[in-house]
Amino acid sequence: MAETARVAGERGRVAEGVRAYGLIATMWIRSTMAYRTSFALTTFGNFAATALDFVAILLMFSRVDALGGWSLGEVAFLYGAAGVSFGLADLAVGSMERLGRRVRDGTLDTLLVRPAPVLAQVAADRFALRRLGRLAQGVLVLVYALVLLDIDWTAAKLLLMPVMLLGGAGIFCAVFVAAAAFQFVAQDASEVSNAFTYGGTTMLQYPPTVFALDLVRGVTFVMPLAFVNWLPAGYVLDRPFPLDLPEWVAFTSPLVAVACCALAGLAWRAGLRSYRSTGS
Secondary structure (H helix, E strand, O other): OHHHHHHHHHHHHHHHHHHHHHHHHHHHHHHHHOOHHHHHHHHHHHHHHHHHHHHHHHHHHOOOOOEOOEOHHHHHHHHHHHHHHHHHHHHHHHHHHHHHHHHHHOOHHHHHOOOOOHHHHHHHOOOOHHHHHHHHHHHHHHHHHHHHOOOOOOHHHHHHHHHHHHHHHHHHHHHHHHHHHHHHHOOOOHHHHHHHOHHHHHHHOOOHHHOOHHHHHHHHHHOOHHHOOHHHHHHHOOOOOHHHOOHHHHHOHHHHHHHHHHHHHHHHHHHHHHOOOOOO
16 A cells, blocks of 8 residues: 555656646747747757757768778768657756756755756746757758668667657756766766766767767766767667677667666755855
């Protein structure tokens, strides 16, 4: 009975958090859409800024035929898959990176006294719809890659596409939450957090063959970013898997995402319990 009550209580808190997140995000969306021209310009700016990364890749391929043994279409596939996964996570919980500022100036205290889960409030705070620009850019590059490549589609590969994108988004969401939890300890650590979020997606835009073997091991077994696109893309594109891993690991992105989110949740709770306000 006690275990049943605990599970029911946990589900109730999750439902409450989702509801609070939706209400706060909707409020910020309405605020954003009150200035439609500003929204359109900032979204386009977000799109253009991220597009420069792919322009650099195109310029690189104007001088070479392959990068680490991968063609332009294959690298574009990696870029697009990483961009879509990260764009979804950034849209959903990208505001978590603001936590360090709230800890430093004491405004996190105002969230603690509200009748809503703190994680949901922080994630939805200043919900930035302009981040759709980054997501749209990733989608366009992924479509470009699919047009460019001659993929031998099977039912398993078709199934893997949404699994890869949603699983990758879940992994990035966990990284955002874990990085935010770290800021409870190191209050001015936004750049450290960015190294794993924005830096991680930049790394995944390139094939694993251009990186040192130890780095590939690290992002496979320590911080499993390789499950965002390197491993699933290897199956879709019929490329050799890094570290000679078996092909079935390409389908484990959702399981890895769930495990990462569980660990990130534990880190968040530990960080929140250690918070002692600013004393001001």
